[in-house]
Amino acid sequence: MAIILGAIIGVSLAPKRPPIWTSGALVRLAQITGPAPLVDAATVTAIVQQPSFVSDALEKAGLPRDVYADPKSSLAQRTLVAIPQRSPNLLQLQVQGYAPEDAKRIIEGAVATLQQQTAEPFEDGIQERKRRLAELETQLANNVAERNAVIGALKSGQLPTNTHLPDTLVISYVLRGNEIESGRLHSMISALQDQLNPTRTFNTKLAAPVSVAPVAQGGGKLVSAAVGALFGLVLAFALALVQTMVRARRPLSTLINRG
Secondary structure (H helix, E strand, O other), rough: HHHHHHHHHHHOOOOOOOOOOEEEEEEEEEEOOOOEEEHHHHHHHHHHOHEEEEEHHHHHOOOOOOOOOOHHHHHHHHHHHEEEOOOOOEEEEEEEEEHHHHHHHHHHHHHHHHHHHHHHHHHHHOOOOOHHHHHHHHHHHHHHHHHHHHHHHHOOOOOOOOOOOHHHHHHHHHHHHHHHHHHHHHHHHHHHHHHHOOOOOEOEEOOOOOOOOOOOOOOOHHHHHHHHHHHHHHHHHHHHHHHHHHHHOOHHHHHHOOO
């Protein structure tokens, strides 16, 4: 009876705290020819904690930027965290909300804000490689045109084939040097094209879909009932001990140490 009474008391006296839902997102940080990210996880973790980042994430989630103006915004400001993972380019974003849809919207806003933060260095790196690639392709085209011109002149007789030995060696060296330079340019162009491959080069993106915990934290009466039942159990034991002591008219220490 005491256990049941304790459970009832626990439920009735439990604080009226609303349930809290946790949402998380595993993101892959921006990289160019990974696996090293453009911005390391420790730096991103610090960025996520900045008030401006939280405000931007809240705005993208459709909530007030002022964390003191709305309890949902206040909860997000207190609970939004970034957790580095074993892989250097993976980061877990996590936040809590008073409803599953709120928590999901906030974490989606945080992902979008993080993508915005890493977009500038990512685009700068991409544009620099594209400019370099265009320069190398122009050099290669000029190199090929120069080689074709020399070979064409030889075939057309503009360069006599019966020239003395030094002239022949010069032409041979020119063609050989041109071939080596073309090979070097081909290798550099191939490396840059590999760096621009979207499977290895990308801005910050989700590594897995946004998730929301299926069960809320706090706010449930089950925990309160369990605590109350435990209290009732202790109370029942204490009352039984007192009753036994009164009936036997023995000191409490004697009953405890008996047996």
